């Protein structure tokens with residue numbers, strides 16, 4: 081059955097409702113219930129992990145029996161599992177809902193399959209309505225669900241000869257103002273910004289996202305990884321968000337912890353040891369290399385050991401874009417799909 085104009089308007093409304101919910105461990109989801117005549121009889125949205133899902137939130141507005149023959153318009157496929165709450169597919173079936181229109185499939189292994197369950201119970205189901213808009217809203221959540229951890233960007237700035245600093249450790253400024261502004265915009269788009277304790281001690285970074293001196297509206301949560309103590313007067317303590325400290329080298333444990341907190345994307349800012357550790361662990365979905373036309377020589381490499389002993393172990397990247405930024409050049413890249421085959425020259 082094709083999606084009609086009333087359902088289309090209801091989806092636009094459901095997407096507005098979804099955006100009221102918090103970003104976090106659970107997705108932002110909205111729901112609108114239409115009577116068989118096409119009137120809006122209930123609205124709901126998900127208020128955060130542990131609270132009822134959008135569908136159930138909407139159904140709770142209705143007296144028993146009044147959803148008989150109704151259409152539920154939901155921004156995510158109704159779930160099929162008992163998690164913190166019961167399966168919404170079952171709640172909709174039991175309420176007598178005759179039709180469900182939703183935007184995006186639920187990627188969850190346990191939670192997915194709600195559409196099949198609904199169809200099995202004789203409910204008419206249409207998927208994909210305004211999926212692009214829904215994806216704009218919860219694309220970060222979907223990606224983190226699919227990865228099982230936050231999406232990770234590893235960024236560094238380097239001289240043309242691949243150095244991150246001069247011999248004495250000084251590194252301000254390798255790149256120019258356009259490149260630095262670009263970094264701040266991208267910091268602001270991430271949920272968390274990650275540095276090693278070495279960088280905190282060497283550079284005392286504020287880890288804020290700024291436009292000039294002004295703070296950008298969205299600030300990433302600062303995360304510091306490593307065993308050396310952070311001085312009590314370090315700039316990171318003055319960040320709008322309290323910093324998270326991880327006294328460990330186990331990056332899988334760190335990313336799992338951040339994922340459990342609802343953090344969907346990480347911006348790894350270095351230094352070279354931490355950036356290299358993320359790359360060696362296969363925890364870099366995207367690389368941003370800001371390359372400045374300057375030569376530094378010496379030992380302070382932008383990356384250190386990434387576990388490449390021989391050329392056949394090289395970490396091949398595919399560049400999505402080369403972006404000129406004033407005199408500098410940004411490479412936006414991701415790991416080549418099959419490093420092994422590429423290294424063997426088979427691709």
Ligand code: AOF
Nearest residue numbers: 106109126133134159163164165188191
């Ligand atoms: C939500 N809100 O409105 C919908 C969700 O642990 P639970 O029981 O809250 O289940 C969370 C999962 O349920 C979530 O990851 C997603 O796959 C599915 N649908 N979740 O939090 C909602 N419809």
Ligand code: ZN
Nearest residue numbers: 133159167168
């Ligand atoms: Zn649900």
